[in-house]
Amino acid sequence: MDYTPHTEADIQAMLAEIGVARVADLFAHLPEDVRLGRGLDIAPGLSEPDLRARLAALASRNRAELLSFVGAGAYAHFVPSAVDALASRSEFATAYTPYQPEVSQGTLQAIFEFQTITSILLGTELANASMYDGASAAAEAVLMALRLKAARGRDDRGGKVVVARSLHPNVRQTIATYLSSMDGVRLVEAGYDPGGRVQLDDAAAGNGDSAGEVACVVVGYPNFFGVVEDLRAVSAWAQAHGALLVTVTLEPLALGWLTPPGALGADIAVGEGQGLGLAPSFGGPGVGLFGTRESFLRAMPGRVVGETVDADGKRGFCLTLSTREQHIRREKATSNICTNHSLCALAFTVCVSLLGPNGLRDLARLNVRKLRYAAAQLAGAGLGERFSGPTFNECVLRGADVPARWERLVRRGIVAGLPLGRWYPELEDAVLVCVTDQHRRADIDRLATEWRSAGTA
Amino acid sequence: MDYTPHTEADIQAMLAEIGVARVADLFAHLPEDVRLGRGLDIAPGLSEPDLRARLAALASRNRAELLSFVGAGAYAHFVPSAVDALASRSEFATAYTPYQPEVSQGTLQAIFEFQTITSILLGTELANASMYDGASAAAEAVLMALRLKAARGRDDRGGKVVVARSLHPNVRQTIATYLSSMDGVRLVEAGYDPGGRVQLDDAAAGNGDSAGEVACVVVGYPNFFGVVEDLRAVSAWAQAHGALLVTVTLEPLALGWLTPPGALGADIAVGEGQGLGLAPSFGGPGVGLFGTRESFLRAMPGRVVGETVDADGKRGFCLTLSTREQHIRREKATSNICTNHSLCALAFTVCVSLLGPNGLRDLARLNVRKLRYAAAQLAGAGLGERFSGPTFNECVLRGADVPARWERLVRRGIVAGLPLGRWYPELEDAVLVCVTDQHRRADIDRLATEWRSAGTA
Amino acid sequence: MYDEPLLFESGSPGRRAVSLPGDDLPPDVALPAIEPELAQPALEGLPELSELEVVRHFTRLSQWNFSIASNFYPLGSCTMKYNPIVNEWAARLAGHQSVHPMWPDQLAQGALALMFELEQMLAEVSGMDAVTLTPAAGAQGEFVGIKMVRAYHEHGGNPRKTVLIPASAHGTNPASSVLCGYRCVEVPVGRDGLMHVADVEARLDGDVAAVMVTNPNTLGLFERDIRRIADAVHARGALVYIDGANMNALCGVTRPGDVGADVLHINLHKTFSTPHGGGGPGAGPVCVKKTLAPFLPVPRVVRTSNGFQLSEDAPLSIGRVRTFHGNFGMLVRAYTYMLGLGGDGIARMTERAVLNANYLRKKLEPLLTIAQREPCLHECVFTDQGLADTGVKTMDVAKRLLDFGFHAPTIYFPLVVSGAMMIEPTETESRETLDAFVAAIERIVAEARKDPELLKTAPHTTRVRRLDETRAARRPVLRWRPAAAPAEAAASGAETSTSSAET
Amino acid sequence: MYDEPLLFESGSPGRRAVSLPGDDLPPDVALPAIEPELAQPALEGLPELSELEVVRHFTRLSQWNFSIASNFYPLGSCTMKYNPIVNEWAARLAGHQSVHPMWPDQLAQGALALMFELEQMLAEVSGMDAVTLTPAAGAQGEFVGIKMVRAYHEHGGNPRKTVLIPASAHGTNPASSVLCGYRCVEVPVGRDGLMHVADVEARLDGDVAAVMVTNPNTLGLFERDIRRIADAVHARGALVYIDGANMNALCGVTRPGDVGADVLHINLHKTFSTPHGGGGPGAGPVCVKKTLAPFLPVPRVVRTSNGFQLSEDAPLSIGRVRTFHGNFGMLVRAYTYMLGLGGDGIARMTERAVLNANYLRKKLEPLLTIAQREPCLHECVFTDQGLADTGVKTMDVAKRLLDFGFHAPTIYFPLVVSGAMMIEPTETESRETLDAFVAAIERIVAEARKDPELLKTAPHTTRVRRLDETRAARRPVLRWRPAAAPAEAAASGAETSTSSAET
Numbered sequence A, B: 001m002d003y004t005p006h007t008e009a010d011i012q013a014m015l016a017e018i019g020v021a022r023v024a025d026l027f028a029h030l031p032e033d034v035r036l037g038r039g040l041d042i043a044p045g046l047s048e049p050d051l052r053a054r055l056a057a058l059a060s061r062n063r064a065e066l067l068s069f070v071g072a073g074a075y076a077h078f079v080p081s082a083v084d085a086l087a088s089r090s091e092f093a094t095a096y097t098p099y100q101p102e103v104s105q106g107t108l109q110a111i112f113e114f115q116t117i118t119s120i121l122l123g124t125e126l127a128n129a130s131m132y133d134g135a136s137a138a139a140e141a142v143l144m145a146l147r148l149k150a151a152r153g154r155d156d157r158g159g160k161v162v163v164a165r166s167l168h169p170n171v172r173q174t175i176a177t178y179l180s181s182m183d184g185v186r187l188v189e190a191g192y193d194p195g196g197r198v199q200l201d202d203a204a205a206g207n208g209d210s211a212g213e214v215a216c217v218v219v220g221y222p223n224f225f226g227v228v229e230d231l232r233a234v235s236a237w238a239q240a241h242g243a244l245l246v247t248v249t250l251e252p253l254a255l256g257w258l259t260p261p262g263a264l265g266a267d268i269a270v271g272e273g274q275g276l277g278l279a280p281s282f283g284g285p286g287v288g289l290f291g292t293r294e295s296f297l298r299a300m301p302g303r304v305v306g307e308t309v310d311a312d313g314k315r316g317f318c319l320t321l322s323t324r325e326q327h328i329r330r331e332k333a334t335s336n337i338c339t340n341h342s343l344c345a346l347a348f349t350v351c352v353s354l355l356g357p358n359g360l361r362d363l364a365r366l367n368v369r370k371l372r373y374a375a376a377q378l379a380g381a382g383l384g385e386r387f388s389g390p391t392f393n394e395c396v397l398r399g400a401d402v403p404a405r406w407e408r409l410v411r412r413g414i415v416a417g418l419p420l421g422r423w424y425p426e427l428e429d430a431v432l433v434c435v436t437d438q439h440r441r442a443d444i445d446r447l448a449t450e451w452r453s454a455g456t457a
Numbered sequence C, D: 001m002y003d004e005p006l007l008f009e010s011g012s013p014g015r016r017a018v019s020l021p022g023d024d025l026p027p028d029v030a031l032p033a034i035e036p037e038l039a040q041p042a043l044e045g046l047p048e049l050s051e052l053e054v055v056r057h058f059t060r061l062s063q064w065n066f067s068i069a070s071n072f073y074p075l076g077s078c079t080m081k082y083n084p085i086v087n088e089w090a091a092r093l094a095g096h097q098s099v100h101p102m103w104p105d106q107l108a109q110g111a112l113a114l115m116f117e118l119e120q121m122l123a124e125v126s127g128m129d130a131v132t133l134t135p136a137a138g139a140q141g142e143f144v145g146i147k148m149v150r151a152y153h154e155h156g157g158n159p160r161k162t163v164l165i166p167a168s169a170h171g172t173n174p175a176s177s178v179l180c181g182y183r184c185v186e187v188p189v190g191r192d193g194l195m196h197v198a199d200v201e202a203r204l205d206g207d208v209a210a211v212m213v214t215n216p217n218t219l220g221l222f223e224r225d226i227r228r229i230a231d232a233v234h235a236r237g238a239l240v241y242i243d244g245a246n247m248n249a250l251c252g253v254t255r256p257g258d259v260g261a262d263v264l265h266i267n268l269h270k271t272f273s274t275p276h277g278g279g280g281p282g283a284g285p286v287c288v289k290k291t292l293a294p295f296l297p298v299p300r301v302v303r304t305s306n307g308f309q310l311s312e313d314a315p316l317s318i319g320r321v322r323t324f325h326g327n328f329g330m331l332v333r334a335y336t337y338m339l340g341l342g343g344d345g346i347a348r349m350t351e352r353a354v355l356n357a358n359y360l361r362k363k364l365e366p367l368l369t370i371a372q373r374e375p376c377l378h379e380c381v382f383t384d385q386g387l388a389d390t391g392v393k394t395m396d397v398a399k400r401l402l403d404f405g406f407h408a409p410t411i412y413f414p415l416v417v418s419g420a421m422m423i424e425p426t427e428t429e430s431r432e433t434l435d436a437f438v439a440a441i442e443r444i445v446a447e448a449r450k451d452p453e454l455l456k457t458a459p460h461t462t463r464v465r466r467l468d469e470t471r472a473a474r475r476p477v478l479r480w481r482p483a484a485a486p487a488e489a490a491a492s493g494a495e496t497s498t499s500s501a502e503t
Ligand SMILES: Cc1ncc(COP(=O)(O)O)c(C=O)c1O
Pocket: B337, B338, B339, C077, C078, C137, C138, C139, C140, C170, C172, C173, C214, C218, C243, C245, C246, C267, C282, C284
């Protein structure tokens, strides 16, 4: 492929205008000793037909056709055809961040709509223009909680961050990475109870610990086990400890069934939007959701779009409050984030617009019911629910010989959930099974049958 | 699916405004005895996920993955990804015929560009905004030739139409259908010579026949056998008989290699544009190309777009010369055509724009060479060329036991061309093989190997 | 707004967007012997552009269109309903796009099954017995239908001579009839906008081959006499052709086949939502009664114990009318649409199309002059009569509507109404959109009284202003041509390609 | 031009676009026991629209954007080159979209192979040894890179305290450094726009962990001292971080890894053509020398005798920074682009980007004031100094350019240039487009002298006129809220949804 438009005549005319003889002369000011002096060791380019053949062959080596029951932070739901048709329109896809609002009203109005939808679903007073993904949004939320705590002047940037062990392990690890260079901050893990919910007690707060007070407590909603945390209790605990409550919702469709975290006391509610409008795509891109209180606005990371008027008094939208951001505040910014996940936010917005409140509720309920049916069928295959708490579309099942049976199922073309031993040694015999609207009843029946027969094989 | 936006409240409010109680009342003026009085016997609607599953299952029952060497009027060539991405833009796809030019300049300018490209490729002074397909364009060309002959006053609408037997049989049949209600018109078929080219002699003109003079002679270019007719000779013959020359090009890519028919004497040059920008899609939609002389303009069928200026003197485009057309002239129109194949004309225009003159020439040459290579390989498999004339990307091959061997190849997943016996009993032992840029050398080698082994099987 | 030059005015010699696959053949493959005079392609003048230039060109052009996807488009008789995106998806499945029309039937069973089922659904909706999906558009459907009428009469020994057509008919009706060798006789339309049996009977003689009725007609009115007309026509051995372009008003309510139709065409690009594409491709299936089935064009899709087949075994057939079997890509879309809607949904579509039209009619009646007091179905026709004193004409109202972001209605058609504005909202528009349209008309009517010049010079906000259509026809410029001297051409090309701002 | 209301101001309660699959479960499947307080979703306010309304809404919005697909977009530092359509096709292959990040590796061999090969190509282009594709964007790449710097120093026993950053750096550089617990020390930029080794050395002490250099820098200039700076930095045990956002100027010409870089990030959404999406998603791979490889984030793609695997076995790793492995969809696009271009094509891309920038610079020099006389690479920076007497500012020139259909350059950045206009044409623009842009600037400069007010009130042809950004920040309205009384809300919604024409 060659996307440059230059003909030989163009090049000659342009060089003449510039006043040099060869293109190489344009690099003449580079010191001799920094020149590469050879061609790149990358294969010659391909024509479009050959390129398409190569990519199609590569893609076919991913086993997209398998029957899969893996969720764990990436969810395959029904996405109306209109979502990609609209979000992929080239005027959206090939624009930059809307620095010139007069010629970016399309992107800007869409982001304003995204901010509104996100704050409705999270139950927060406001939301930003998007973050990279659920985990990095969670990490940024924790940093923000620490900043807010410091601003309240209780102790410098230090403090404890209590993270539920029932939170997605990848999110916990990401938070740990983001916090690891911060002086005086300590991560404390809170266990889970037989319901699969976070167990918050005095030990969780690490009382008597030198790291000082608790800045925030972070829980999944639903959590990694698919269990719906009782945010009322978590929020009460957080308040009692002077801490902020950060919730992480990696399955956005659950918000069609659950009370929004903001309405149950979450001070910062973050999430992953991929499940509404985007394919799993090997883990990205999705879109980080980030909502919080109005009073925390100036501490919030990321871009925001605001409403204003133009010279004629007509409504318009523009990026605003950028005095929080890196390009203005540099080292004092609330975050280093610059490019975010705007186009994914658009897909999310289109998807929610198509579903509407009723579609969202119905689709969510369909997921709940599919999981219930599956759990009943799998019980017949010797897999029992590990936790008693209410679940959305994922639950932890345990049974005899689970890892070996799971391996056998993979060989038969079924990815029968995610074995948990790698992250939870105590759940070595358990598997996290996700059932969604994409599974027909026959798929679930087949899953149950195969688990059963894999046990006897 | 339900694409209507009406809520129950909407309906009630609207009925109230209209002043009726129920929707059924809107049909109250229909006589009792015309009412259906029952529901339609069509299955209940499907949701989008179910609909997609059904259509995907149906599509998978077409064996799109097979190795095919069938052309015969529908050609699978490389189509740059940009073609569909641009032609499918909803502003193009969901507009009507551009009756309001001020809000249809996109479609109008694109058609003007199509008319220009088509007249360049056909070598005609002008071209219309498109016809349905190659065959109906050919039939309309013949009707136009008859009209022109009548206008020249030599004899009323009657006359002879000489059609080459080497023209695509489906085109010949279509012409026959269009002519069958015309009084005094007789179709005469002209045979082919050992080169596979039309044989025009006095017999072809049906001399001494009562149907009068020859209105036109119609040949394929290339013809059905893939052979390039010598239009110089055909044109000379037509002129000698006072007839118009109509050429039919079903493989538009050939015009990247061949002298344009208009430059070789064609009075009306028609064609099928599918091969440049569109998939075979089981035979449609493609796009009929129609070019002719400026002096014949008022006799031409179909829409045309013309250049003009707006109230400010700025260039713009609009439908024009519609006094030839059915919506103005009704029974005196040059054709009954109304809706044509505008969006396909757009895809053709985008495709040619992307290829450019060099790409078109190179792609055409690649086809010529691929066929030559295949012919040489197949000669080794006992298949010889039936005709000696020059061919583009198709040729007729004959050999022992061809129909049975062809059947065996189909069972092995190769459609090894089109057996010709059905249309040409004298070619019972022959197959029309098409080789294009889409066939890799290995595909051709496989074809040769399989033909060979099918002979011995 | 800035200009976009023609493809031919942009680019640079030698520039190209596309790179082709490497030639994988041995170098000694020789080109065939061909007379040199036959192998001199004339490619000069074709655009030489980069991929980005092509993308930008057509992206910009696209934005200069109004379309259903971007605007309310109440173009009467054209049924500009929403074109679902899932249909586009279906038509682009590799299994649909790659299948070749000349393959053995057993390799295309999915496509044939789809066609077979679509024929059955159309037969059920129309109340007819057999269907051909081949015709490319409504007009070709008419040609096929009338051709069958002729074949039927010829088979009976006498092709007959005339076709009766009401004055309100679409221009394709007479044009198609003539193409089949018939003469057209006009049937007047009553004061009520309807065709009356007496007017038909008065013209019915042994020479009449068929009467062509558009139902509902182009005024949006149901032809109440249809059954009696059909009886009269049949009594004279003639046939009833129904132009079903307006089927959107009838589905699930009444079936032409139950009310005397012998042959009818349906525009899938209207009633069954395939996108109109700025002027096609469409699809105009023809549905017939058993008596006419033997005359259907070839090929036919038939179901056998060996699966579906394309058959040409039809000795009485009118023959072939296209290169292949039809606009399959459009058939996939219509099939997807009908399957998605289902029987109930198809009936709901009609009900709501009629509801919308009646609502709009009711709200517009105080503003414009209604052409007919009769109850309308899916569309309604207004005139500019009430604006006569202002000098404002239908054309001006239409052009001014563009400024409000609404496409104009069909204007000056049907011909039987002077200054007609034919408005068809379709069922997929919301009440809010209809209200906004009414508000625009209200404002325009007020403007007509206050500032008629504003309307006569409209549109004001579109990419170009009112175009000189007379000039286009008087001095036809139908293609770009290189300027006389190449040097000049390059210079003027560069000039046009310079964007210029309007301030 | 007409207005388009917010999603929330349109629609009607109970309306819905989507129909869901029928529930195929036995009716007795019970919902789980859940505390009722936890199962009260707050969906009120979400849009209730038909499919057509959603399509029309976003189609209209899209047309209000400038974009590469429709406009020349010379936004400096952003490398707004053509985003090939074939890359979009590749990213949408079912085999790419459906693969789940938590599947066993053997089910995703295609995806892992793609990532592995992409890492290798980026290593070759940058001259580095190992690559992580995980970071979501340039800023996260910086975070990962500086974090690794810290891990490296910590592993050596002392994390050190500061990072040296030139004044011309992008704001993400200091922000990312602070996020890793470092303090930033600014290095002044010389009169020639370059960083000088002496200025670096003057600030180099045992506390410096790294120096962050953008090369070419944000003035589009190659940092000629880079090797000497690197030597000085290395001599003090510190590391060299290269911000490779401007790699488009270097590919095939010079490799940061050969000239002293220890760690560098590349923006695939700039150099390797993944579309910017109106603000992401992007991808910011980080390339490192062997010494830093042990600190790369997890997971890593590794090749084993059993195929490709994702490995977390990296005890010195800085850990995980995202939920999953990266923006795979963007990686597919960049991979397709690099494979399509090949080694030669990648070098050609750089050459022509630099050719275009120098051409533009040469032609603009007589019109605007160049910020630096040094030879530029892929972009050049001008100022509004020459217009000072007219009162016209960079902002006005930028806004006026919009009227000509051109996106504005990056303005007021880099901060070291007052009134900066940073122009980056990229290699995919044609000479004709560059000439048209120059012509527009020429006209604007003339207008500045003749009619400065025209510029100060620009733009005039865009959908909205100049926006009151101060008001947006002073009284932040960051989301739609239902009007106080529901009755009022409905009324005002209806009003906004009425299209209004500007005449
Ligand atoms: C009533 C009527 N009949 C026939 C036609 C012709 O259909 P087509 O344009 O598909 O050929 C039309 C379309 O405009 C029509 O409205």
